[in-house]
Amino acid sequence: MSTALDKIIEYKKEEVATLKASRSFESLHSEALHQTPPRGFAKRMQTIANQDQNALICEIKRKSPSAGKINSLSDPTAAAKAYEHGGAACISVLTDMPSFGGSLDDMVAVRNAVTLPVLRKDFMIDVIQILEARAHGADAILLIMSVLDDNQAAEMHSFADQLGMAVLLESHNEEELDRALSLPSPLIGVNNRDLKRMVTDLETTVRLSSRIPSEKLLISESGIKASEDIAMLRKVGARGFLIGESLMKSGNIANDVRELHTTS
Numbered sequence: 052m053s054t055a056l057d058k059i060i061e062y063k064k065e066e067v068a069t070l071k072a073s074r075s076f077e078s079l080h081s082e083a084l085h086q087t088p089p090r091g092f093a094k095r096m097q098t099i100a101n102q103d104q105n106a107l108i109c110e111i112k113r114k115s116p117s118a119g120k121i122n123s124l125s126d127p128t129a130a131a132k133a134y135e136h137g138g139a140a141c142i143s144v145l146t147d148m149p150s151f152g153g154s155l156d157d158m159v160a161v162r163n164a165v166t167l168p169v170l171r172k173d174f175m176i177d178v179i180q181i182l183e184a185r186a187h188g189a190d191a192i193l194l195i196m197s198v199l200d201d202n203q204a205a206e207m208h209s210f211a212d213q214l215g216m217a218v219l220l221e222s223h224n225e226e227e228l229d230r231a232l233s234l235p236s237p238l239i240g241v242n243n244r245d246l247k248r249m250v251t252d253l254e255t256t257v258r259l260s261s262r263i264p265s266e267k268l269l270i271s272e273s274g275i276k277a278s279e280d281i282a283m284l285r286k287v288g289a290r291g292f293l294i295g296e297s298l299m300k301s302g303n304i305a306n307d308v309r310e311l312h313t314t315s
């Protein structure tokens with residue numbers, strides 16, 4: 052049976068083919084090299100985590116396969132500024148249009164509106180998407196272990212390294228996590244949401260946490276709504292948190308970010 056994730060990967064392959072047909076690797080590469088330098092995404096996450104505080108990656112998204120419509124968000128920069136004021140470490144912007152209603156234009160606008168490092172959140176299956184991300188100013192990318200084999204993950208990781216970008220490695224089970232841990236990035240995301248079945252369970256972070264060595268930063272992703280969630284996840288060592296839906300639906304984003312940021 053094909054899952055929501057399978058469908059996304061199918062149209063990503065088409066998007067990549069369209070991109071390759073419209074842009075040469077060389078011209079995109081030169082654009083990427085002429086961009087404003089990357090902001091230190093991993094450094095900022097680690098500095099905050101090392102102070103025993105919560106390093107929040109706050110996310111901009113309009114809709115999702117699991118939640119449906121979240122926020123019509125006529126101006127994503129207003130939310131981004133509120134994230135910054137509330138004390139977010141970094142910002143993630145969904146750039147996938149069909150399933151999440153986002154775009155590279157959103158990401159560019161957000162990055163121009165804040166001083167925080169910005170992650171291009173999309174389904175990366177080819178190095179050209181990383182080049183495209185940097186050419187639009189992205190400071191970091193997400194690599195989802197379940198959609199990449201070891202060779203692809205290693206190749207894409209080192210390509211991002213060469214461009215000076217940070218890499219957030221996402222896993223959802225033991226096998227994916229062990230593969231992520233063998234790569235150099237310190238940013239180890241555990242997605243509490245099963246992208247195949249679209250069910251979310253914070254216990255995923257709890258279960259996988261013991262496998263993560265102390266030199267890596269555990270970032271718990273998805274389904275985080277309240278201070279109690281953060282307090283529980285901190286107990287198993289998480290100091291990084293990726294939060295979207297609950298903040299996008301908040302009536303006072305900056306306040307909510309501040310509360311989550313300072314939860315101990």
Ligand SMILES: O=P(O)(O)OC[C@@H](O)[C@@H](O)c1c[nH]c2ccccc12
Nearest residue numbers: 242272273274275293294295296297
């Ligand atoms: O909106 P939430 O439940 O707070 O989750 C944010 C983020 O973790 C989620 O958007 C996400 C995590 N990994 C992904 C991969 C692709 C798309 C989306 C995601």
